[in-house]
Amino acid sequence: MKHKLPVMLISMTIITCKADLGKTEKLERALKEQEIKIVKETKKIKTKAIIAEAKLKTAKKATEKALKTVILSATSIKEAQETSEKSNREKEDAKNEKAQIEREKLKIENEAKQLEVQLKEKWNQQQTQFKIDEAKLELKRKTKDIERLLIIYDNDYGIEPSDQFGMHDSNSNNKAFDVLHQGLKPYHHADNKKVREKIYLVFEYKDIYIQSLGEILNKIAKVSYLPPDQAKQKTLEQEQANALLNEIIENIHEYFAHYFEGAFKILSDKQNSIDALNLSDLRTLLNKLNELQKIKDTCKMYAETIYNDFKNDKGKIRTGGIKELGEYITNHEYKKIFKDAIEQIKTLDTQISNITYK
Known part of the structure; x- marks a missing residue:
């Protein structure tokens, strides 16, 4: 549009100037100059247009770049947000997982403690039972010899010589079992065999001990x-x-009653109570x-001391009279x-009885 206007002006000028040929050359020069000027202006405008277009392209590129940057920034922001949200979720998940782990850990620790208590309790029970079994074995060990002697006594397994370990003489009738009486019958009588066996049991059915006592x-x-016909002359x-x-024999019988028939007979008869x-x-x-x-x-120990002193006639207790022995x-x-x-x-007998009869 800008180029058409000068052309029209030129045409009008030519029509107007036909009558004046003298002015034509001048006009042509003016026109040429004008054309040159227009060309220059056109070039200048084109250059400016090119520059403007280049700037526009540059601006467009910058805009596109900026837009792209904005888009990228938005994407980055979105990604950052998503990453942040993901991170937050992961943190929350991690937190929840940690809490779950802590709960599981606490549960395991509690179960471990309970198991430890149970194992400790079971261990203590086993140890207690072991000690109980050990004590029962020790009890049997301590009583086995007495039980053996009681079996001999209860079943008449003891072997008694005819002279009753030197304490019976059917001719002189002046030995210990001839003089001692149980009721109306002397100790040597067949009906008093159990009475004699109590003495043998106290001395553990050992010949040497019984014979030493007999001496x-x-x-x-x-x-x-004293012979029967001289009894009044004592x-x-x-x-x-x-x-x-009689005092010595009574002590022996009392020892038998409380040691064997008392304490150890109780232990033998009350085995079920002992087991409990x-x-x-x-x-x-x-x-x-x-x-x-x-x-x-x-x-x-004292019995052995007495016998050794008797054997060695200490203080003439063997060869002297009853006074020296007394x-x-x-x-x-x-x-x-x-x-x-x-x-x-006696006291221990009662205490043992109290324990076993609980």
């Missing part, structure tokens, strides 16, 4: 003996000898048996020693 009892019996020495003989005892009672029972064993060992017993307080031992056995 001492026979000496005392010999002094105390002297003081004979009465003392008879009293001493707790560890504390079993240990108490073992302690009582240990005390019984100490008393027995003490009595045995003084020996008094000086060494043997009556008190054996009486105290029997009282201690």
Whole structure:
């Protein structure tokens, strides 16, 4: 449109100027100059248009780039948001997972503690049972020898020689079992076999112990003996000898009653009760048996001392009269020693009975 306007002007100028040919050349020059100017202007405009178009393209590219950047930024923001949301979800999941792990951990720890308590309780029970079984075995070990002796006694398995370990003489009738009586019958009588066996049992059915006792009892019996037709002529020495003989025998029977028929007979007869005892009672029972064993060992030690002194005729207790033997017993307080031992056995007998009869 801009180019058409100058052309029209030129045409009008030519028509107007036909009459004046002189002015034509001048006009042509003017037109040429004008054309050149127009061309230049056109070129200039084209250049500007090109530049403008280039700028427009550049601007467009910049705009597109900016738009792309914006789009990318929006995408990045969206991705960032999504990443953030994902991260938050992952954090939440991780938090929940951690909480779940903590709960599982706590559950496992509680179960482990409960298991530990159960195992410890079971271990303690097993240890207690082991100690109970151990105590029962120890109890059997401590009582087996006495049980063996009681079996011999209960079943008449003991072998008794015809002279009743030297304490019976059918000719002289002045030995211990001839002088001692159970009721109206002398100890040597067949009906009194169980009475004699109590003495044998106290001395564990060991010949040497029974014979050693017999030697001492026979000496005392010999002094105390009087033929039936002279019974009314008994002297003081004979009465003392008879009293001493009976006292010794009574102590032996009392020892038997509380040691064997009491404490150990209870243990033998009350096995079911013993099996049901707790560890504390079993240990108490073992302690009582240990005390019984100490008393027995003490009595045995004194009995051996008495026999050795008798054998060695210490203070003429073997070759002298009943007076020397009586003084020996008094000086060494043997009556008190054996009486105290029997009282201690009685006490332990009661304590053992209280434990087993719970």
